[in-house]
Amino acid sequence: MPVLEELRQAVVDGQAKAAVARATQGLEEGIPAEVLLRDGLISAMQEVGRLFEEGEIFVPEMLVSARAMNATLVVLKPLLATEGSEARSEGKVVIGTVQGDLHEIGKNLVAIMLEGSGFEVVDLGTDVSPERFLEAAEAGADVVAMSALLTTTMTNMKAVVEALGRAGLRDKVRIIVGGAPITDRFASEIGADGYAPDASKAVRKVRELLAVKA
């Protein structure tokens, strides 16, 4: 198997050590870091997303794949910088759990998958006020992503949509929402652009929204 394919497979299997070894071998064979990143790592994460959506693998497998990818990135990153081809971002996503809500794991998973798919992610953490979402969006974001886990806190998403509207950012920034109690219907009721039920569909939705915007 060519080394690039082996790297891809190691990431899909969540084998961090093997992935790092294959990436190192690839570099030794003269494959540019950018190619290893694009055709090895990002392509593997796309496959992981597909397998997840088809019910072939579950969150634990997704996590170990992301872990293998991160371990490999440690090796590739310095070279990407010197090659002058710092991983080109697919877009910038500002993500956070809304005010009043301290749940983070769902939001974290979405951030992991977005990052693994080549997006630049600015993680604002939990209990994020509309003002902080606004500030981060004004600093330059393509997408604002909000998470909430309780029916008592999901209502705070609307305030963020409104704040972005008042600041005149609604045409520039796409808004996506998610979390256990959120539905498509709720998303449109509050004026968000999209909703996704899990981390891998979140990546697809963000891509979709940015394609429409482009």
Next chain:
Amino acid sequence: MSACGSAGPRASTWLAGPGGSHHEAPRLETKPVDAAVVFRDWDLRPNVDMVLRALGADSGRAGKGSPAAVGLAEEAVTAGQGLLQPAVVAASCAVTGLRHQRLQLEGGGYLAGPLINEHLYGARSVVAAVCTIGPALETEASGWFARDPALSVALDALGSAAVDMLVAALCQRVGDEAVAEGLQTTMPLSPGLTGWPVATGQRQLFALVDASSAGVTLTGSYMMLPRKSASLVIGIGPQVDRGGEPCDYCSMAATCRYRQRRVSDHG
């Protein structure tokens, strides 16, 4: 401040109420009613399989996940087990009547909502409880996010599995003690299930137990801290409705990945 009697470690003390068990006088602890009793004697040992299920792995495949995924769950069990600090604060409240769709409780507290009506109409007493595994595990899980996001998520899942075990152990304990007294228990009812919204349910429940004695507080948006906490009531009586299970009363029942896997059925 808890308005009911403290649920004590002995069988009879779960069973407060006028006529609590066998129509006797309320059996309450001799302590003042606002002295909540905290139980810390729980031996929780979530295993790799439970962590994988809490991470949403398919129940049929849990434990048979990819070698790397199983390895991750093992790491979480090893790193997290020592951080579990299980505590349950419970109060046993005698039912004084059912009026205007409200289950009135001794001490002035009440429980109300369609779910309560449906399940607690025959109860002589209720045990109201708040369960937590404490803040240590979730702090550790958050701390790992920047360094190793996968382990962070797996530790979080270990926490969810542990809360589930704790709730199940409490239900078992209350159930066993009720049976020993010739009584029955209802399924556990938690704020957030259909017919008992989080905000109203948590307000009612936190008025009955002094959750702070187990280190649990309620935020302005009715979220419990530590996050890995759960709240519930169980009805007790000679003939209560024993049917159903929490998943039957959950808005997510149709799509939930955790259903039937005994992971976080909130009861």
